[in-house]
Amino acid sequence: MIGRIAWRNILRNKRRSLILITSIVVGVVALVLTQGFAVGLLQQMLTNQIGADAGYIQIHEKGYQSDPTLENSITDPAPIREVLGRLSGVLEYSERLRAFGLVSSAYNSYGVSIVGIVPSEEEKVTTISGYVTKGYYLSGQPGQILISASMAEKLKVGIDDKVVIMASQRDGSVGSEACRVSGIFRTFNSGFDQSHVYIPIQTADQMLNAKGMISEFVIKPADANRTDSLAAMIRRAIASSGDRQTYEVLTYKQMLPLLVAQLEMYNQALYLIAAIIAVALIFGIVDTMLMVVMERTHEFGVSMAIGMPGRKIFVMVMLEALFLAILGTAIGLIVSYAALTPLSRSGWDLSMFSESLRSIGIGSIIHPVYETASVLRSVLIIPFVTLLGAVYPALKAVRLQPVEAIRTT
Amino acid sequence: MDTKEISGEIVRVENVRKIYHDNGVPVDALRGINLTVSPGDFSVIAGPSGSGKTTLLNIVGTLDKPTEGKVFLDGEDVSSKSRRELADIRLRKIGFVFQAYNLNPVLSALENVEFTMMLRGIDAGERKRRGLVLLEELGIGELANKRPNEMSGGQQQRVAIARAISNDPRLVLADEPTANLDSETAVKLLELMEKLNHQDGITFVFSSHDPQVIERAHRLLILRDGQIVNDKVNK
Numbered sequence: 001m002i003g004r005i006a007w008r009n010i011l012r013n014k015r016r017s018l019i020l021i022t023s024i025v026v027g028v029v030a031l032v033l034t035q036g037f038a039v040g041l042l043q044q045m046l047t048n049q050i051g052a053d054a055g056y057i058q059i060h061e062k063g064y065q066s067d068p069t070l071e072n073s074i075t076d077p078a079p080i081r082e083v084l085g086r087l088s089g090v091l092e093y094s095e096r097l098r099a100f101g102l103v104s105s106a107y108n109s110y111g112v113s114i115v116g117i118v119p120s121e122e123e124k125v126t127t128i129s130g131y132v133t134k135g136y137y138l139s140g141q142p143g144q145i146l147i148s149a150s151m152a153e154k155l156k157v158g159i160d161d162k163v164v165i166m167a168s169q170r171d172g173s174v175g176s177e178a179c180r181v182s183g184i185f186r187t188f189n190s191g192f193d194q195s196h197v198y199i200p201i202q203t204a205d206q207m208l209n210a211k212g213m214i215s216e217f218v219i220k221p222a223d224a225n226r227t228d229s230l231a232a233m234i235r236r237a238i239a240s241s242g243d244r245q246t247y248e249v250l251t252y253k254q255m256l257p258l259l260v261a262q263l264e265m266y267n268q269a270l271y272l273i274a275a276i277i278a279v280a281l282i283f284g285i286v287d288t289m290l291m292v293v294m295e296r297t298h299e300f301g302v303s304m305a306i307g308m309p310g311r312k313i314f315v316m317v318m319l320e321a322l323f324l325a326i327l328g329t330a331i332g333l334i335v336s337y338a339a340l341t342p343l344s345r346s347g348w349d350l351s352m353f354s355e356s357l358r359s360i361g362i363g364s365i366i367h368p369v370y371e372t373a374s375v376l377r378s379v380l381i382i383p384f385v386t387l388l389g390a391v392y393p394a395l396k397a398v399r400l401q402p403v404e405a406i407r408t409t
Numbered sequence: 410m411d412t413k414e415i416s417g418e419i420v421r422v423e424n425v426r427k428i429y430h431d432n433g434v435p436v437d438a439l440r441g442i443n444l445t446v447s448p449g450d451f452s453v454i455a456g457p458s459g460s461g462k463t464t465l466l467n468i469v470g471t472l473d474k475p476t477e478g479k480v481f482l483d484g485e486d487v488s489s490k491s492r493r494e495l496a497d498i499r500l501r502k503i504g505f506v507f508q509a510y511n512l513n514p515v516l517s518a519l520e521n522v523e524f525t526m527m528l529r530g531i532d533a534g535e536r537k538r539r540g541l542v543l544l545e546e547l548g549i550g551e552l553a554n555k556r557p558n559e560m561s562g563g564q565q566q567r568v569a570i571a572r573a574i575s576n577d578p579r580l581v582l583a584d585e586p587t588a589n590l591d592s593e594t595a596v597k598l599l600e601l602m603e604k605l606n607h608q609d610g611i612t613f614v615f616s617s618h619d620p621q622v623i624e625r626a627h628r629l630l631i632l633r634d635g636q637i638v639n640d641k642v643n644k
Contacts, residue, residue, distance in 0.1 A: 001520070001527045008515035302511040305472055306525055306572070307500025309493055403472040406507070 002312060006319035020288045021328040027281040028332025028382050032375060034273050036340045036368035042263045043369060048188045049259060050252050051127040055218035056227045058255060062246045070099060070170050070210060077214040083237045084217065089230040091222040094121035097204045098215045101167025103197050105155035112197050114165055116204025125220045128185065128198065135159040135183035142203045145179035148193035149186045157181055167208060175207040190359050227251050278385045285389030289321055293397045300397050301405025310398040317397050321390030325383035333375065340370045419579050419612055420446035420469055425478035427464050438464045440635040446580065446614055451606045453615040455623050456632035462616035463584055470503055470582045471495045483579060500528055504573030506583035510565040512557040518544060518568045519553040522575050529576055543571040547601060563594035570602065574611055583615045587622055599625050
């Protein structure tokens with residue numbers, strides 16, 4: 001019956017209840033949308049980086065991660081190929097031979113990471129082929145090169161134009177190759193674009209005089225959520241294959257520690273945002289519920305006079321707040337779901353901020369995520385905050401002196 | 410626990426004083442009141458405005474505490490009880506009828522009557538049955554589902570009486586119960602309370618200066634300047 005009274009009291013002053021519900025709805029929507037966009041943005045940053053270049057797992061010769069030179073490359077990749085070939089958790093893998101060097105045209109030279117790839121393998125493991133905007137992706141023919149649009153602009157070259165790449169060989173001499181631009185790419189990340197060129201692996205072999213050597217194996221797992229366990233499995237498999245060599249099997253978290261730390265930092269920032277929204281909401285709730293108690297002082301006095309104990313008065317006020325919280329949260333969730341679902345499919349086109357977004361590796365379209373964790377966070381936080389905001393007004397009601405409260409009109 | 414077993418007494422008020430502070434100035438609202446109420450009484454505390462009627466009723470009803478003196482309800486000293494204990498005593502032993510009816514506006518007539526029974530933990534089916542019987546007895550059975558704003562003053566006061574007696578209290582305290590009613594309605598209401606007193610033995614203590622109430626009371630206590638100046642059986 002106390003619940004019934006609490007509910008009817010909500011309906012009694014519809015306008016005030018509506019104002020409070022609206023503020024809760026705004027809080028929920030703000031929370032879910034902020035988190036949806038932030039999580040979407042962060043995930044995009046990570047998946048972009050993983051998808052275009054890093055992959056989920058890489059295998060290197062031990063020491064390559066801290067000193068990525070030709071000396072630290074794998075000289076006998078056969079045992080690793082054998083291990084990767086038999087592990088069912090490995091969906092695809094590609095091999096790369098990479099070096100830091102120069103790419104030059106008649107006009108300019110720039111330092112870049114020259115990545116020798118097996119185009120047909122790379123296509124299955126990373127997304128770089130999908131970013132080709134002009135010309136063609138590498139066909140596998142020696143002497144081809146894939147450069148970014150910004151690099152093409154700086155070098156003042158176009159499709160089929162010739163550029164020269166050069167890099168140090170193991171003995172310290174400089175190897176070079178002349179290549180023709182087969183395609184021009186433009187990814188989500190301007191920094192990445194300016195620092196990467198792709199050539200077929202046999203061209204890299206030739207330039208670096210490193211035939212048969214591999215800098216890194218890039219692995220696409222069958223289930224991305226099980227990256228860590230797959231990495232552990234690969235480590236065990238390599239160790240048990242009895243290969244005398246030692247390798248580093250790294251997941252994206254180890255390869256991209258800065259990005260992962262950034263994501264963690266953003267996640268912490270989300271809690272701060274949630275806290276700010278909660279604080280803003282709590283003041284509104286305290287204010288409204290105090291008004292409720294003040295307006296009904298006489299009624300509380302009468303209820304106390306006829307024997308209603310303080311704890312039931314407390315429960316009644318708290319129930320009112322809880323009903324408002326449940327209503328506000330439910331409506332807020334529906335509204336945010338309705339707003340986020342189409343946006344998560346089509347993405348939010350932020351082309352006007354395209355360049356700044358590309359500079360941090362996001363791309364111009366953000367796909368917000370309606371993530372269960374963030375939804376749960378709001379579902380739990382908002383009613384909790386509402387109830388917290390109602391405690392003080394409810395205690396104020398409990399502390400009323402019946403004889404004085406009855407006199408209040 | 411300070412108790413006095415006084416057989417045949419529901420209320421005993423001993424040397425009660427109540428001093429209010431009005432802007433820092435002490436005001437003697439009650440000055441050494443002694444009073445007993447016996448089962449089946451139909452008493453009225455009369456007196457001019459400001460004589461202390463409502464203050465005395467509030468103290469007897471445990472809504473207020475005396476500055477000095479003691480109040481015994483069913484032989485139990487209630488002067489030093491906690492808020493929680495007093496709420497429980499009011500719930501079990503006292504029914505209140507107010508001048509302005511004071512029904513809960515969001516509850517129907519039946520729900521208002523059920524409310525006090527709910528507070529005592531009586532289950533929903535039993536509350537409803539008893540509530541309907543009470544409303545029928547008080548002649549407002551057809552108003553069971555009406556909200557207070559859909560009822561006249563007299564009807565609301567009947568619901569208030571039903572609420573007051575729903576927990577079988579030892580005592581019903583009625584503070585100016587007819588003050589907001591026209592004389593015809595007031596007479597009907599008084600007849601109803603007389604009937605409840607006569608047939609069911611419910612004890613009533615009124616505070617009133619309404620001649621109709623004074624006329625019907627079996628016992629008349631006249632209060633003036635915080636003191637009982639007359640306590641007589643009404644002929």
